[in-house]
Amino acid sequence: MAHSGVNNDRGELRIHENLDELKTDLADYIAEVSEAAVKERGVFAVALSGGSLISLMGKLCEAPYNKTVDWSKWHIFWADERLVPKNHSDSNYKLAKDGLFSKVPIVPSHVHSINDSVSAEEAADGYMFVIRQLVKTRLVSVSDVSDCPKFDLILLGMGPDGHVASLFPNHSALKETNEWISLITDSSTPPPERITFTLPVINSASNVAIVATGEIKAEAVHLAINNVEPDRPSLPAQLVQPAQGKLVWFLDKQAASKLDGFRISE
Ligand SMILES: O=C(O)[C@H](O)[C@@H](O)[C@H](O)[C@H](O)COP(=O)(O)O
Numbered sequence: 001m002a003h004s005g006v007n008n009d010r011g012e013l014r015i016h017e018n019l020d021e022l023k024t025d026l027a028d029y030i031a032e033v034s035e036a037a038v039k040e041r042g043v044f045a046v047a048l049s050g051g052s053l054i055s056l057m058g059k060l061c062e063a064p065y066n067k068t069v070d071w072s073k074w075h076i077f078w079a080d081e082r083l084v085p086k087n088h089s090d091s092n093y094k095l096a097k098d099g100l101f102s103k104v105p106i107v108p109s110h111v112h113s114i115n116d117s118v119s120a121e122e123a124a125d126g127y128m129f130v131i132r133q134l135v136k137t138r139l140v141s142v143s144d145v146s147d148c149p150k151f152d153l154i155l156l157g158m159g160p161d162g163h164v165a166s167l168f169p170n171h172s173a174l175k176e177t178n179e180w181i182s183l184i185t186d187s188s189t190p191p192p193e194r195i196t197f198t199l200p201v202i203n204s205a206s207n208v209a210i211v212a213t214g215e216i217k218a219e220a221v222h223l224a225i226n227n228v229e230p231d232r233p234s235l236p237a238q239l240v241q242p243a244q245g246k247l248v249w250f251l252d253k254q255a256a257s258k259l260d261g262f263r264i265s266e
Pocket residue numbers: 049050051052053080081082092156157158159160163164165166
């Protein structure tokens with residue numbers, strides 16, 4: 001690791017020499033968080049995003065994790081989903097199915113995907129209903145400080161514009177303070193219709209990881225982590241500030257290259 005375990009008030013930074021190291025560390029981290037949740041609560045409620053995140057999680061499907069992780073206790077949710085059919089190449093469900101849960105023994109009824117055969121509004125309401133039910137039974141924990149669900153882990157990618165989940169810069173969904181889910185119809189990155197967790201839900205999780213790689217992400221990583229304009233934070237990734245949970249950044253050295261004080265070691 002180029003820099004390991006550096007903590008600042010924007011969370012723990014795990015900066016890696018290359019993608020292979022990052023993938024191993026990410027798999028280790030997810031396996032550890034899952035084991036701790038299963039020990040404490042008997043289940044692991046994890047929310048995924050789309051993009052490169054899923055392939056960066058790929059080592060979970062290999063030894064030793066494929067055998068050591070207690071997959072039967074995993075419950076999978078989506079921090080965001082694109083409103084396309086589940087067999088469409090833009091679907092985050094398809095991405096996760098092909099890259100993850102078709103390869104490990106996750107219980108099909110523990111996959112809490114978004115309905116693709118109803119209207120966007122009905123899909124958003126349905127997803128909200130499922131999460132509400134699971135919070136009632138405490139399969140998903142509840143935050144002590146808000147009435148929001150407290151996921152054991154929310155895994156986020158980040159776009160070069162600093163978006164996380166489907167929360168885009170300057171979008172009104174960033175201002176949502178009550179609802180758990182927002183329906184987006186005008187996403188600046190296609191496809192336009194998406195369902196996303198809101199910031200209150202992301203910031204109520206026990207653990208949040210943001211995974212960003214490549215030089216194309218360096219500026220947004222700098223703005224979000226060096227907390228530029230802390231009084232007027234506007235970048236979605238900068239607004240990820242878990243109230244009681246732990247935030248960890250998984251970066252490669254290209255994505256970290258614009259961080260204040262960061263030097264690439266040869
Ligand atoms: O559904 C989505 O579009 C994603 O959840 C999105 O937030 C993604 O994580 C980022 O766009 C980063 O994507 P990359 O890692 O592929 O750059």
